[in-house]
Amino acid sequence: QSALTQPASVSGSPGQSITISCTGTSSDVGGYDYVSWYQQHPGKAPKLLIYDVSNRPSGLSDRFSGSKSGNTASLTISGLQAEDEADYYCSSYTSTSTRVFGTGTKVTVL
């Protein structure tokens, strides 16, 4: 049950696009289309951004998008805004019916 691998930090200027990767194995990310992404601001509970690899919850900005290729999933934030500065986590279902989170990525808006 090793954590999925994410870059520790990603930064970008307002208006730019950034992409966060999430690398697992064929027993989790690569084996199922059950990858989700969460945003967490300091001191707050996580918030769902993307589910089933690329679906957005109703009402969520279309600036957030998700994709997957092989054992790596990705979250793209387009039109970066100051309010996007937060920690981001991926999560996946696994072959043992457990779940696993990514190591987390701190997004900084320059």
Next chain:
Amino acid sequence: QVLLVESGGGVVQPGRSLRLSCVASGFTFSHYAMHWVRQAPGKGLEWMAVISYDGSKKYYADSVKGRFTISRDNSENTLYLQMDSLRTEDTAVYYCAREYYGREYFDYWGQGSLVTVSS
């Protein structure tokens, strides 16, 4: 509206036990699988355990298997996490989270309950 409220956290000595509760409201609790997720201070999210909607299936992270027990009381709309043989590394904020209809993602989270294991 959907609300999940954790309670039961606090300071406990290593080796002792603690039970967390998560009271659900605003939805039919007995229809949803529920999870516990924790976050150590300054660290990332760590998935702990899941229980099926009817309590018949339970799965745990290796780090807590044999020490922690997840359970639920659908008549009381309450999720529990019994934590035994606590270690200093179990210090964390513990969140309960709802899984959306077996779809393997967490659509609602509680505000978290802090557990501090220290002598």
